[in-house]
Amino acid sequence: MSDISQTPENGSSKHAGSLLTPNPRTIKRNNAEKRFQVYGIAAIAVGLLMLVVLVTTILGKGVGAYSQTFITLDVELLEKKLDKKGTRNIDDIKKVTTFGYSPLIKNAFKTKVAELGIETDLKLKKQAALLSKSAAGQLRNYVIANPDMIGETVTFRFLTNSRVDGYMKGRVSRDSIANDKSVSSEQLDLVDELVAKGTIKKTFNIDFILGADASDQRPEAAGMGVSMLGSLSMMFVVLGLALPIGVAASIYLEEFAPQNWLTDIIEVNISNLAAVPSIVFGILGLAVFINYMHLPTSAPLVGGLVLTLMTLPTIIISTRASLKSVPPSIRDAALGVGASKMQAVFHHVLPLAAPGILTGTIIGLAQALGETAPLLLIGMVGFIASNAPDSVASGLLDPNSAMPAQIYEWAKRADPAFYERAWGGIIILLVFLVTMNTVAVILRRRFERRW
C-alpha cells in the first residue's frame, strides 16, 4: 500500500450498504445478467420451436397423402363394347381407347347406386364424375392384361377424384366448393350416402410410394416411386464416382503431397468449391455436360455427375479429417517392418480410417439427395408417367425425375391436392435422410477408435 492509494473521501457514507443487502447498482447488474441468460435461452427456444413447427407442419400436412379414397364398383366388361369381333385378338382390344371404357364405368356406377337404393337427382354423368379420370385407364390396362375376362363382371377398386378425396380428408368442405365447378353440393350428398353404405372408403395408398407421377388433372393418381428410382440411380453415380475420387484426392493431399504452391492451390480450390452455391454447379452441368458434351437432358447420369462435383469437397474434407486422425505410429510401424509408403497407406492407414470415410460419404450423399436447384437447370424434372418396371430398365440415360425435383413440380401446380402430395413426398425424402444420417451416426459410434 502506498500513500497515494485512493481512499475515498467520505467513503464510509458512500458505501454504507451491507453486503447482505445488494445496492441498486448490483441489482441492476444482476438483472442484466439474468436478462442475458434469458436471451440465450430464448434464442435456443426459438431455434427448437422452428424445428418443432417445421416437423409438425410436414407431418400434419403430409400424412394425408398416404391414404386415399377409393370406390368399389362391379364392372361388367361388355363384349360388344370391348371386343366387337369376339376373337379376343389383343390388337383389336387395344384399339378401344379409354373413351370406350367410360360407359362401362358409368353403367357400373348406375347399377351400384340402384342396388344400394340411393335416390339422387343427379345426372349419371355428374355421378360418375366422382371417379378419378384415371379409372378408365385402369380398366383398360386390366382388360389388355386379362383379355379372357371380357364378358365377366369384375370388382374394381377405383380412385375417386381429388375433390372427393379432399372432402373425405376435410380439405374440401361445402363452404369451400361454392365457386368450384368440378364438384357440387349434391355430389357430396351422394358421397355421404356411399360412405354410409361402405362403397367409398379411405384406405392406405401404396401407389403414392411406388407409383409414377400423373398429369395435373389427376392429383389422386400421382406417386413418388419413379422419382425415387431416379434419385437412387443418381446416388449410385455419385457413390461410384465421388467416393473413389474423393478418397484418392484425400490420400494424396494428406499422405503424399509436398508442401508447395500446387498443393496450396488444390487446397484453396477445394475449400472454395465447398462454399460455391449449388446452382452454379447446375450451370456448370448445363454448359459442360449438356451443351458441350451433348449428354441427354434429364438423364440421371448428368444429374449424378453434377451432384458428384458438388459432393466431392464434402467427402474430401471429411476423408482428410479421418486420415489425419490415424496416429503416425501406425505409419511408422508399417514402414519399420519394410512396407513401402504406398503399402503403409493402403494396407494400414486406409482400413483404419474407413469408418470415418464411410460416415463422411453417407453425409455427403444425404446432402446430394436433398439438392434441388442444380437438377432444375439440367432438366431433371422429366415427366415420367410409366410405372416402375418399365422405367427401371431404361437406365442412366433416359429422362427421369428426382425426389426433390418431383416435390418442386407438385408445389408448382398450385392445387391443394398436389400440395398434400408435395408434403407427403417430403416425408419420404426426410425418412431417407434420417435413415442415412442415423446409419452414419451408428457407424461412427460403433467403429470410431480413440487413439
Place this chain on the structure above:
Amino acid sequence: MPTIWLVVSLFVLSAIGYFVGRNRALQSAGGDTRDLHSLPIYYGMNVALTALIPALSVLVIWVLAQPMIIDTQVSRTIPAELIPESSTRGLVMSDVRRVAEGLDLAVSLGGMTEADSQAINAETTDVRARLGEYGVALGSDVRPEVLKAAQTYRNLTATASLAMNLVVAVLAIGGLAFAYSKTHKDFRARNVVERGVLALLIFAASLAILTTVGIVFSMLFETLNFFSLHDWKDFFLGTTWAPNFRGDSELSILPLLWGTLYISFIALLVAVPVGLFAAVYLSEYASGATRAFAKPLLEILAGIPTIVYGLFALLTVGPMLVRVFGRGDNGLLGVEWMAGATSVLTAGIVMGIMLIPFVSSLSDDIINAVPQSMRDGSLGLGATKSETVRQVVLPAALPGIVGAVLLAASRAIGETMIVVMGAGAIAKFSLNPLESMTTITTRIVSQLTGDTDFASPETLVAFALGLTLFVLTLGLNVLALLIVRKYREQYE
C-alpha cells in the same frame, strides 16, 4: 451408346492382363515367389494398369475434345458472307448442330437411310418438314449451306468416332503387350505400379482445380457471348429487368441484386441474433447435458433440404403472413399491405431459420477458441458472466464472428429453392418487405429452365448472372476465411 461398350471392353482387357501378367512373372521365377522382385500381384497390376490407364485417358480426352475440334472445322467451311447480318457464326453453328442431331435421330428411327441423309438437298426437299416428322423441331427453314455443314459435321463425327475406337484399342492392346513383354522376375514391378498409383492420386486431387476451371470457363464463354449480343452497360448499370423473348429486352442485374441483398439482409436479421445468442448460451452457460441435447437438435435445421424450406415458405409462412398483414378487414391487423404469399419477408424469415444453425455452430467454435485465461481474468476482476461475455469474450471473438456472418451471407446470396418458391418474380427497387421481389438465383432458374435457346441474350444472361453470383460468393468466402484465419493465429 458404343462408347460404354468400349469402356467395358477396356476393363475386361485389363482384367485379362492382370492374370496373364501375374502368371508370366510366376513362371519366370519357376513358381517360387521368393525369387520375384515384387509380390506377384504387382506384376499383374502392372500389366492391367498399363493396358487400362493410357487408353482410358486418351478416350476421355478424345470425348471431351472432339466436339470442339469438329465445331471449328465445320465452322470454317461456312463462308463469312453466307452468315446473315442479324446472326453470328455461333448462332449458325447451333443451327448446324441441331440439323445434324435431327438427321441422326431420323436415321436411328429408321425414317431415313444413311445414304438418304447424305443425299438430301435443301433446294429440293423441305428439310424442316422432313425432320419435323421425327419430332425434330427446327426454328426456321434449313438453308443449303447449313444443311451442307450439318452433313460435313456428321461425316466428321463418324470418322472421328471410328478413329477414336481404333486408337483406344491399339493403345490398350499395345500397352498390354508392352507390359507383358517386360514382365520378368527381376522387373521392379512394385516401384512402377506405385508410381502409377501416385500419378492417379495426383490426378484425382487436381480434379478440384479442373472443376473450378470448368465453372469459370463455362460461364465466362457464355458471358462473353452475352456481352457480344447485349450492352454490358445495360447489364451492370441499367435499372430495369424486363426480359422479352421477341428481343429488345432490358436485362439489368441491379434490381435483382437489390432483391438478393434485401432478402439476405432480412435472413441475417433473423439468423444472426438468434444464432449468436444460442451460441453464447451453449458455450458459456449451458450444462453438458443441455448442450448435448440442444446442439444436435439445432443442427438438424441445417440438414433439412432447401426444397423443404421452400415449401414451408410457400405454403405455411407466406399464407400466415398474409393472414396477419393482408386480407383487409378479415386479416388479423385489418390492413391490406400484402397481396400474395410470396414476399421478401416470407423468403427472408425462412432463410433466416435455415441459417440459424450455420451461424450458431460457427460462432460456437469461435467463442470456444477464446482462451479461458481471458474469461478467468475478467471474472477475477469482479465482472459478472454476462459482462465477461459482452466486454471480453465477444470483442475477442468479433473478427471470427464477422467471418461467420459473412459466410452465412454468402450462403444466403447463393440460396435458390427458398427464393424460387417464396420470393416471387417481380424485379423492382422497393423497400417494402411485404412485396414480392426477385433474386439473381431465381432469374437463373427461370431463364435456364424450359425451352431455352442458347443464342438469345435472354438465355445467355443467366450465365452472366451466374458468374456475378460466383464472384460475389467467392469474394465473401475468401474475405471470411481470411478474417477467420487471421483471428485464429492471434491465439495460437
